[in-house]
Amino acid sequence: MSEGSVVYVILGALRNGPKSGYEIKQLVDKATRFFWAASYGQIYPELRRLKEQGLIEALDEPSGGRRRVRFRLTRSGRGKLVRWLRDPAAGYELRDEGLLKLFFADALVPGDALELVRAFKRERKAILDKLRKIEIEPGKGQGAFPLIVLSYGIEFHEWVIRWCTRLERRLENTAAQEVAG
Amino acid sequence: MSEGSVVYVILGALRNGPKSGYEIKQLVDKATRFFWAASYGQIYPELRRLKEQGLIEALDEPSGGRRRVRFRLTRSGRGKLVRWLRDPAAGYELRDEGLLKLFFADALVPGDALELVRAFKRERKAILDKLRKIEIEPGKGQGAFPLIVLSYGIEFHEWVIRWCTRLERRLENTAAQEVAG
DNA sequence: TGGACCATGTAAAAGGTTACATGATTGA
DNA sequence: TCAATCATGTAACCTTTTACATGGTCCA
Numbered sequence: 001m002s003e004g005s006v007v008y009v010i011l012g013a014l015r016n017g018p019k020s021g022y023e024i025k026q027l028v029d030k031a032t033r034f035f036w037a038a039s040y041g042q043i044y045p046e047l048r049r050l051k052e053q054g055l056i057e058a059l060d061e062p063s064g065g066r067r068r069v070r071f072r073l074t075r076s077g078r079g080k081l082v083r084w085l086r087d088p089a090a091g092y093e094l095r096d097e098g099l100l101k102l103f104f105a106d107a108l109v110p111g112d113a114l115e116l117v118r119a120f121k122r123e124r125k126a127i128l129d130k131l132r133k134i135e136i137e138p139g140k141g142q143g144a145f146p147l148i149v150l151s152y153g154i155e156f157h158e159w160v161i162r163w164c165t166r167l168e169r170r171l172e173n174t175a176a177q178e179v180a181g
Numbered sequence: 182m183s184e185g186s187v188v189y190v191i192l193g194a195l196r197n198g199p200k201s202g203y204e205i206k207q208l209v210d211k212a213t214r215f216f217w218a219a220s221y222g223q224i225y226p227e228l229r230r231l232k233e234q235g236l237i238e239a240l241d242e243p244s245g246g247r248r249r250v251r252f253r254l255t256r257s258g259r260g261k262l263v264r265w266l267r268d269p270a271a272g273y274e275l276r277d278e279g280l281l282k283l284f285f286a287d288a289l290v291p292g293d294a295l296e297l298v299r300a301f302k303r304e305r306k307a308i309l310d311k312l313r314k315i316e317i318e319p320g321k322g323q324g325a326f327p328l329i330v331l332s333y334g335i336e337f338h339e340w341v342i343r344w345c346t347r348l349e350r351r352l353e354n355t356a357a358q359e360v361a362g
Numbered sequence: 363t364g365g366a367c368c369a370t371g372t373a374a375a376a377g378g379t380t381a382c383a384t385g386a387t388t389g390a
Numbered sequence: 391t392c393a394a395t396c397a398t399g400t401a402a403c404c405t406t407t408t409a410c411a412t413g414g415t416c417c418a
Contacts, residue, residue, distance in 0.1 A: 012285035088300035104193035106324030119269035143287030
């Protein structure tokens with residue numbers, strides 16, 4: 001991606017109020033994981049760099065007896081976030097091992113290829129079930145967009161499952177013809 | 182992914198006959214790029230390792246005066262490919278900067294958010310146009326699966342564009358209500 | 363008391379891209 | 391002759407994951 005891509009996950013996560021590294025990680029795991037992941041190994045070092053650059057500032061906010069540092073966007077941090085959002089360029093990268101297997105499925109006997117399609121569908125169904133369990137309160141400080149993106153995920157996976165079902169039928173018919181013919 | 186993930190792109194690419202590193206790269210760029218990319222920096226070193234492990238073997242096949250080394254699957258290489266294809270586990274990783282921007286779009290004024298959706302749609306339209314230009318001969322040594330996966334890509338992008346159009350309408354209506362109200 | 367969770371961080375390894383280097387051939 | 395393409399490869403860099411380390415708190 002154009003630039004140290006974890007930067008914008010962090011700046012974006014802070015758009016409606018301060019958050020700690022831990023809270024950013026929770027947000028990512030809950031809400032953006034299916035289209036954008038981030039690990040502690042990225043988040044904490046990047047928070048330090050963003051602070052050094054004056055894009056965010058630290059607030060000591062212990063929770064009970066635990067130390068906790070929340071970060072808040074500075075004016076220039078918000079500026080950077082908004083400039084990025086206005087820029088129409090947006091990278092898109094997919095690594096889908098299921099599609100890769102499907103692409104090479106002619107190396108299998110038809111029965112195994114059909115099983116591959118069914119496994120592909122099961123995996124997508126499992127993701128769909130997870131997405132359906134996510135609850136994002138509409139409004140509540142943020143606008144409608146997190147909910148809109150969640151719907152995208154759900155509707156996309158519903159579409160994929162329909163696509164798999166069509167393919168399954170087609171392969172079942174082909175197999176049946178081979179047996180009959 | 183589970184293991185040196187470029188391994189299976191290579192083994193899969195060789196399933197219907199020998200190919201050189203250059204030809205594998207061409208195949209990837211033409212046909213799997215939208216769901217699985219690979220660079221020369223991955224392909225050539227991996228070819229050497231796979232050869233050392235006895236999973237592929239080298240054939241000297243100069244083209245004109247140019248040296249060219251094609252690789253062929255060995256029996257154990259084909260075994261490894263088939264075992265991988267039969268394994269239902271399949272990683273799925275997406276990094277979609279457009280969705281990330283959409284997720285944070287409540288940091289923009291409504292007009293800019295609408296523009297973001299339009300830009301998102303334009304980018305997907307551009308990908309769709311590229312996919313539509315890809316021609317994969319059905320049959321021809323390989324089975325129907327490469328074509329099936331291409332259809333997936335095309336139909337998916339058509340679905341995304343319809344989704345964007347619905348969202349655009351919704352945001353346009355909201356904006357109109359705000360002006361009217 | 364012990365397990366789940368809150369909270370912050372680092373180090374090593376793995377995975378991947380980009381840029382560069384080299385040189386031949388084909389065809390306009 | 392010049393550009394495009396064929397063909398192979400490496401080195402440096404960047405990103406990301408994984409595993410580890412540390413320690414506090416809450417609650418059953």
